[in-house]
Amino acid sequence: MTTEALQTAQRAADELRSHTGVDSYKAAFVMGSGWAPGADALGEEGTEVPMSALPGFRPPAVTGHPGRIRSVRSGDRDMLVLLGRTHLYEGHGPAAVVHGVRTAIAAGASTVVLTNAAGSLDRELTVGSPVLIADHINLTGASPLDGANFVDLSETYSASLRAVAREANAELREGVYAAMRGPQFETPAEIRMLRAMGADLVGMSTALEAVAAREQGASVLGISLVTNVAAGLSDHPLDHHEVLETGRDAAADAGGLLAAIAAKV
Numbered sequence: 001m002t003t004e005a006l007q008t009a010q011r012a013a014d015e016l017r018s019h020t021g022v023d024s025y026k027a028a029f030v031m032g033s034g035w036a037p038g039a040d041a042l043g044e045e046g047t048e049v050p051m052s053a054l055p056g057f058r059p060p061a062v063t064g065h066p067g068r069i070r071s072v073r074s075g076d077r078d079m080l081v082l083l084g085r086t087h088l089y090e091g092h093g094p095a096a097v098v099h100g101v102r103t104a105i106a107a108g109a110s111t112v113v114l115t116n117a118a119g120s121l122d123r124e125l126t127v128g129s130p131v132l133i134a135d136h137i138n139l140t141g142a143s144p145l146d147g148a149n150f151v152d153l154s155e156t157y158s159a160s161l162r163a164v165a166r167e168a169n170a171e172l173r174e175g176v177y178a179a180m181r182g183p184q185f186e187t188p189a190e191i192r193m194l195r196a197m198g199a200d201l202v203g204m205s206t207a208l209e210a211v212a213a214r215e216q217g218a219s220v221l222g223i224s225l226v227t228n229v230a231a232g233l234s235d236h237p238l239d240h241h242e243v244l245e246t247g248r249d250a251a252a253d254a255g256g257l258l259a260a261i262a263a264k265v
């Protein structure tokens with residue numbers, strides 16, 4: 001990353017720690033569309049800081065993304081919960097998209113759990129179910145890295161963290177996540193292309209944050225909540241409100257999974 005991005009993330013982390021009174025965090029949980037109710041299962045809620053109060057954060061534009069960072073005490077460890085994220089389609093560039101993750105890592109988090117809402121390209125990945133991200137295909141055309149920075153992505157999503165998640169829920173399936181820039185949903189032809197490429201899930205977040213976390217050496221776990229069948233694979237059109245509603249209905253269960261993961265990272 002550029003020195004400037006690093007310095008801004010460090011300043012944001014320092015200010016965050018002075019607001020929350022916590023010196024160092026164990027892990028960070030980025031809550032995607034509809035996942036916010038699941039945050040309550042993570043532990044005892046401490047201080048909550050609006051992202052807009054910290055250096056480098058943009059006010060998020062989308063409904064369902066309130067834009068706050070919560071400090072949570074989970075057993076004997078402190079966790080950060082990022083309620084809301086910046087998406088590439090908002091037009092502020094990749095550095096803005098990954099600033100939350102960089103801030104969390106600068107505040108000590110060595111594990112980053114990225115959650116999102118996704119469309120399913122595989123009939124076995126049913127609406128309402130959480131799916132572990134085994135790998136991603138970054139089709140955003142963007143990267144959070146500048147210059148000759150050849151970060152290894154052979155194991156972007158930690159196999160050992162996926163095993164921890166499966167210990168908590170043996171039924172969890174895995175899939176490859178295709179990251180699109182959006183904001184439009186895909187065409188049926190694009191979905192056929194993504195299937196041919198080996199994608200099982202499609203969404204508009206997560207990949208750039210995972211790359212930024214790997215650059216910093218943090219371990220990454222990715223979990224998609226399937227909110228809809230991808231375009232052209234069912235007989236009804238896609239609707240953002242439906243995505244949010246499905247997310248909300250399923251997020252309470254998903255909270256139990258996050259709590260089990262928090263206990264083991």
Ligand code: HPA
Nearest residue numbers: 117118119202203204230
């Ligand atoms: N496509 C892209 N992003 C999404 C979808 C989808 O079908 N569902 C939730 N986020």
